[in-house]
Amino acid sequence: MRYIANLVNADKLAGRTRKYKVIFSPQKFYACEMVLEEEGIYGDVSCDEWAFSLLPLDVDLLSMELPEFFRDYFLEGDQRWINTVAQALHLLSTLYGPFPNSYGIGRCAKMSYELWRKLEEEEDGETKGRRPEIGHTFLLDRDTDFVTALCSQVVYEGLVDDTFRIKCGSVDFGPEVTSSDKSLKVLLNAEDKVFSEIRNEHFSNVFGFLSQKARNLQAQYDRRRGMDIKQMKNFVSQELKGLKQEHRLLSLHIGACESIMKKKTKQDFQELIKTEHALLEGFSIRESTSYIEEHIDRQVSPIESLRLMCLLSITENGLIPKDYRSLKTQYLQSYGPEHLLTFSNLRRAGLLTEQAPGDTLTAVESKVSKLVTDKAAGKITDAFSSLAKRSNFRAISKKLNLIPRVDGEYDLKVPRDMAYVFSGAYVPLSCRIIEQVLERRSWQGLDEVVRLLNCSEFAFTDMTKEDKASSESLRLILVVFLGGCTFSEISALRFLGREKGYRFIFLTTAVTNSARLMEAMSEVKA
Amino acid sequence: MNRTKGDEEEYWNSSKFKAFTFDDEDDELSQLKESKRAVNSLRDFVDDDDDDDDLERVSWSGEPVGSISWSIKETAGNSGSTHEGREQLKSRNSFSSYAQLPKPTSTYSLSSFFRGRTRPGSFQSLSDALSDTPAKSYAPELGRPKGEYRDYSNDWSPSDTVRRLRKGKVCSLERFRSLQDKLQLLEEAVSMHDGNVITAVLIFLKRTLCKEILFRELEVRQVALRHLIHFLKEIGDQKLLLDLFRYLDRTEELALSHYREHLNIQDPEKRKEFLKTCIGLPFSAEDSAHIQDHYTLLERQIIIEGTFSSPINLKKTFKIPDKQYVLTALAARAKLRAWHDVDALFTTKNWLGYTKKRAPIGFHRVVEILHKNSAPVQILQEYVNLVEDVDTKLNLATKFKCHDVVIDTYRDLKDRQQLLAYRSKVDKGSAEEEKIDALLSSPQIRWKN
Numbered sequence: 001m002r003y004i005a006n007l008v009n010a011d012k013l014a015g016r017t018r019k020y021k022v023i024f025s026p027q028k029f030y031a032c033e034m035v036l037e038e039e040g041i042y043g044d045v046s047c048d049e050w051a052f053s054l055l056p057l058d059v060d061l062l063s064m065e066l067p068e069f070f071r072d073y074f075l076e077g078d079q080r081w082i083n084t085v086a087q088a089l090h091l092l093s094t095l096y097g098p099f100p101n102s103y104g105i106g107r108c109a110k111m112s113y114e115l116w117r118k119l120e121e122e123e124d125g126e127t128k129g130r131r132p133e134i135g136h137t138f139l140l141d142r143d144t145d146f147v148t149a150l151c152s153q154v155v156y157e158g159l160v161d162d163t164f165r166i167k168c169g170s171v172d173f174g175p176e177v178t179s180s181d182k183s184l185k186v187l188l189n190a191e192d193k194v195f196s197e198i199r200n201e202h203f204s205n206v207f208g209f210l211s212q213k214a215r216n217l218q219a220q221y222d223r224r225r226g227m228d229i230k231q232m233k234n235f236v237s238q239e240l241k242g243l244k245q246e247h248r249l250l251s252l253h254i255g256a257c258e259s260i261m262k263k264k265t266k267q268d269f270q271e272l273i274k275t276e277h278a279l280l281e282g283f284s285i286r287e288s289t290s291y292i293e294e295h296i297d298r299q300v301s302p303i304e305s306l307r308l309m310c311l312l313s314i315t316e317n318g319l320i321p322k323d324y325r326s327l328k329t330q331y332l333q334s335y336g337p338e339h340l341l342t343f344s345n346l347r348r349a350g351l352l353t354e355q356a357p358g359d360t361l362t363a364v365e366s367k368v369s370k371l372v373t374d375k376a377a378g379k380i381t382d383a384f385s386s387l388a389k390r391s392n393f394r395a396i397s398k399k400l401n402l403i404p405r406v407d408g409e410y411d412l413k414v415p416r417d418m419a420y421v422f423s424g425a426y427v428p429l430s431c432r433i434i435e436q437v438l439e440r441r442s443w444q445g446l447d448e449v450v451r452l453l454n455c456s457e458f459a460f461t462d463m464t465k466e467d468k469a470s471s472e473s474l475r476l477i478l479v480v481f482l483g484g485c486t487f488s489e490i491s492a493l494r495f496l497g498r499e500k501g502y503r504f505i506f507l508t509t510a511v512t513n514s515a516r517l518m519e520a521m522s523e524v525k526a
Numbered sequence: 527m528n529r530t531k532g533d534e535e536e537y538w539n540s541s542k543f544k545a546f547t548f549d550d551e552d553d554e555l556s557q558l559k560e561s562k563r564a565v566n567s568l569r570d571f572v573d574d575d576d577d578d579d580d581l582e583r584v585s586w587s588g589e590p591v592g593s594i595s596w597s598i599k600e601t602a603g604n605s606g607s608t609h610e611g612r613e614q615l616k617s618r619n620s621f622s623s624y625a626q627l628p629k630p631t632s633t634y635s636l637s638s639f640f641r642g643r644t645r646p647g648s649f650q651s652l653s654d655a656l657s658d659t660p661a662k663s664y665a666p667e668l669g670r671p672k673g674e675y676r677d678y679s680n681d682w683s684p685s686d687t688v689r690r691l692r693k694g695k696v697c698s699l700e701r702f703r704s705l706q707d708k709l710q711l712l713e714e715a716v717s718m719h720d721g722n723v724i725t726a727v728l729i730f731l732k733r734t735l736c737k738e739i740l741f742r743e744l745e746v747r748q749v750a751l752r753h754l755i756h757f758l759k760e761i762g763d764q765k766l767l768l769d770l771f772r773y774l775d776r777t778e779e780l781a782l783s784h785y786r787e788h789l790n791i792q793d794p795e796k797r798k799e800f801l802k803t804c805i806g807l808p809f810s811a812e813d814s815a816h817i818q819d820h821y822t823l824l825e826r827q828i829i830i831e832g833t834f835s836s837p838i839n840l841k842k843t844f845k846i847p848d849k850q851y852v853l854t855a856l857a858a859r860a861k862l863r864a865w866h867d868v869d870a871l872f873t874t875k876n877w878l879g880y881t882k883k884r885a886p887i888g889f890h891r892v893v894e895i896l897h898k899n900s901a902p903v904q905i906l907q908e909y910v911n912l913v914e915d916v917d918t919k920l921n922l923a924t925k926f927k928c929h930d931v932v933i934d935t936y937r938d939l940k941d942r943q944q945l946l947a948y949r950s951k952v953d954k955g956s957a958e959e960e961k962i963d964a965l966l967s968s969p970q971i972r973w974k975n
Contacts, residue, residue, distance in 0.1 A: 002762075027694065030726035031757060049694075072721075076759075077752030079721030083692060111719040118718070122689075325812055337820035338789060340813060344782050523786065 001032050005039035020045040026053050026084055053088045057169040058189040061490065062507045064088060065168065069509040070483045071520040073108055074143055075349045081509070082108065085482065086116040088507065092478070093120065097130040099137045099478070100465035103437050105457040106141025108482045113139055113458065132465050134505070135474035138434055142483025144455055145429040146351060147393060149486055150311045150514045151276055155421050156206050157199040158487035160188070161513050163260050177255035186252060194249040200491040202412040202420055210254050217247055275308070277425040279315045281403050282394055288312065289323055293330065302335040303518045306342070310351045314391045318355035341523035349521060350391070392452040399449055400436070402427045418492040431492040434479060478505045484512030688714040691723040699730040708735070709743060716749050724753045737766065741773045781807035785817065798824045852885065856892065860899035889913045893922055907931055929958040937965055942973035
């Protein structure tokens with residue numbers, strides 16, 4: 001706003017009269033108006049709002065394109081986007097009928113749900129009497145499960161996102177991928193036939209799949225050798241275009257795979273994954289810690305180092321004070337002293353904390369700290385406690401069987417559970433929660449988990465609407481991620497859908513990954 | 527009884543603050559006429575005074591009837607037909623007490639002197655017809671301030687207001703003036719969960735409450751407090767933000783917030799000075815150490831840049847000629863294998879902004895020095911390419927096995943014989959051999975020989 005104001009005021013000083021229009025998307029905030037007024041340009045600019053709230057990135061993925069949601073809410077506690085979420089839900093319910101069943105976990109989820117219900121009440125009549133097409137809605141706060149968001153992704157789509165950064169459903173492939181001297185912007189969704197077959201696959205399968213496909217393609221081409229004129233004509237008019245298209249896509253994806261593999265070998269990916277798995281499972285913590293230390297010392301990448309530290313912190317319920325101090329100092333020396341502020345942010349958000357004395361893993365399971373409520377009287381002395389929650393990852397992991405017990409090799413080609421998205425080492429917590437609640441149609445039996453998660457949860461069934469819902473629609477589930485969702489989670493839930501006969505639709509405030517999460521918390525622009 | 531009723535009517539009617547009607551205001555002519563009449567009637571009063579001298583009328587309250595104070599009391603409390611129930615209740619009580627007053631006909635009271643005519647056609651005029659007293663008063667009345675007479679309806683309750691705000695509608699919050707009202711509004715906003723609304727209310731509170739009261743109230747309202755902090759950060763009101771942290775005794779956040787400012791300072795000297803001010807701040811023990819280190823680091827960097835040990839400075843001080851400087855720097859950088867620095871030594875920007883490579887010593891020398899310092903072939907190749915004299919270039923390229931340069935040069939010279947001769951010098955099956963072959967068989971090149 002100040003930037004705009006400077007422009008306008010500069011014009012005024014120079015004696016230029018112009019008309020100005022500011023378009024706010026998705027909405028204008030009162031704070032913006034205040035600044036316009038303060039800067040004396042309120043009367044000079046006309047303001048419009050473009051209420052663009054939902055971008056369909058794919059047949060089952062809707063994004064609100066609000067990456068700032070994560071930092072605004074989970075770091076600063078600003079609830080400004082809750083109305084936007086409620087409006088989006090309202091829009092969906094006017095399009096697809098009321099939602100008979102709603103579940104959620106997390107403070108933001110609860111608030112969004114409540115505001116959405118208020119909206120529905122106010123504008124009653126818009127959805128009255130309509131048949132519900134979406135049977136269940138599940139709202140989830142990102143901070144219910146940070147672990148999944150911080151892990152390295154190994155399904156193809158996730159890997160592409162981690163390596164190349166997918167923006168608004170498309171990716172920029174550079175010359176090393178396109179094997180030419182140009183970059184290409186490629187749209188990645190279900191329309192890309194090649195992509196849709198490999199996107200949810202574990203990376204180890206992808207290359208083999210693509211090679212097979214390339215061979216098939218070659219065979220198709222070769223068919224033309226034995227054709228007569230009529231067949232040839234047919235071939236050229238019907239099939240050639242499709243084959244050419246497939247060829248183009250194939251070569252792109254093969255190029256992408258090669259590029260990914262090159263980068264991963266350089267990064268020593270195997271060692272990295274091994275460390276991550278150790279942290280998830282709770283083994284070899286000392287080795288993992290020294291691996292992280294070396295990572296920092298070698299100045300490999302500020303974002304990666306931070307990510308690993310956060311993963312250690314969350315799985316271990318905070319770093320032991322000695323490690324916290326030592327790693328922090330080394331980080332500041334490797335990557336710059338300004339990151340002092342980054343560390344402060346991470347601590348506030350609960351991503352990278354220090355164990356309080358007496359805070360060993362066993363002790364914590366018996367005392368669960370509650371979030372500070374609004375009506376708390378008296379001073380809040382611990383400034384950092386209001387937003388952050390203590391993580392109880394190991395306990396939750398045990399309760400929900402997040403670490404699958406494997407006898408023999410875990411078959412990645414024919415996965416048997418959602419853990420395949422992390423090479424069989426870990427079932428994403430968020431996905432497991434959704435699975436369990438949907439099975440029970442409530443939170444029954446999950447009290448212990450909820451307590452350990454330190455969240456508020458809710459479940460609401462509107463029987464009048466449920467009766468109207470067809471069995472078809474009862475299998476359609478809308479999952480709402482507040483704060484971002486990763487491709488790994490999407491792949492895992494798609495798998496669950498295939499297993500259980502559900503269909504998932506994903507609504508997220510933005511697509512995210514570990515790098516984006518870390519960048520949002522970083523105070524220093526790289 | 528009749529009179530009492532008439533008194534009541536008169537009482538009501540004598541209020542200056544009428545309920546909203548669509549009538550026009552009195553026109554001034556009739557007011558003037560009325561004043562004249564009042565003055566005339568006053569003459570009567572004055573004339574009659576002698577007769578009534580020894581008869582002093584006193585009201586219940588002890589004021590002599592017709593006195594100023596009585597007149598004031600009479601008109602007080604009946605103005606301000608406010609919408610607040612309690613006000614009316616209060617007035618109504620006073621009415622009942624006043625109704626008992628023996629009211630003389632107004633022509634004999636001072637207050638009547640100031641009464642004007644009621645508006646024609648209004649409810650009051652009907653009752654006027656019944657009573658024989660004109661009702662409107664121009665006396666200076668003790669009552670609610672004029673500004674509080676509201677002529678528009680803006681009566682939304684806090685929850686309605688908040689609902690309007692959520693929809694983005696224009697909503698003046700001005701009427702929430704009492705602290706209680708303000709806090710109720712804030713509570714409603716918080717229970718609505720919309721951060722935009724909460725911030726809007728906070729903007730209003732920030733403007734209309736002194737900071738001590740604001741801070742005191744927000745201290746126990748965590749959600750609102752968070753929104754205020756974020757808002758202050760976003761609009762850059764650093765001063766108030768720091769005041770707030772100080773009030774809340776959040777010393778560490780105070781220190782960090784102050785420290786954060788250094789990111790905005792570009793000039794290294796100024797930044798260093800700023801960091802100095804950060805050192806004494808209430809960071810945690812380890813953080814204090816980090817800040818100290820940061821300061822020291824910056825200090826050192828500035829020193830190195832600005833003084834004796836920096837190469838630029840040495841050059842300036844001792845007026846080392848470019849050539850010597852470049853040679854020394856080149857050798858030093860090459861020894862350290864700092865190829866980027868080597869590159870930077872020779873790169874200059876001309877006035878158009880394009881970079882160009884220049885060397886005061888001739889690139890052939892550069893190449894030799896680089897070779898002496900075991901620079902890799904790719905680096906050598908780059909600089910061999912910059913040698914202007916073709917023969918020298920060829921010599922050096924051949925000597926140092928910069929195949930690509932040789933090939934390209936022969937191609938540019940269109941010298942097929944030489945290229946063919948060179949082919950035997952490259953490794954069998956190498957990329958260079960392929961390149962030569964490709965060139966030799968290319969139909970586009972018109973060879974000289």
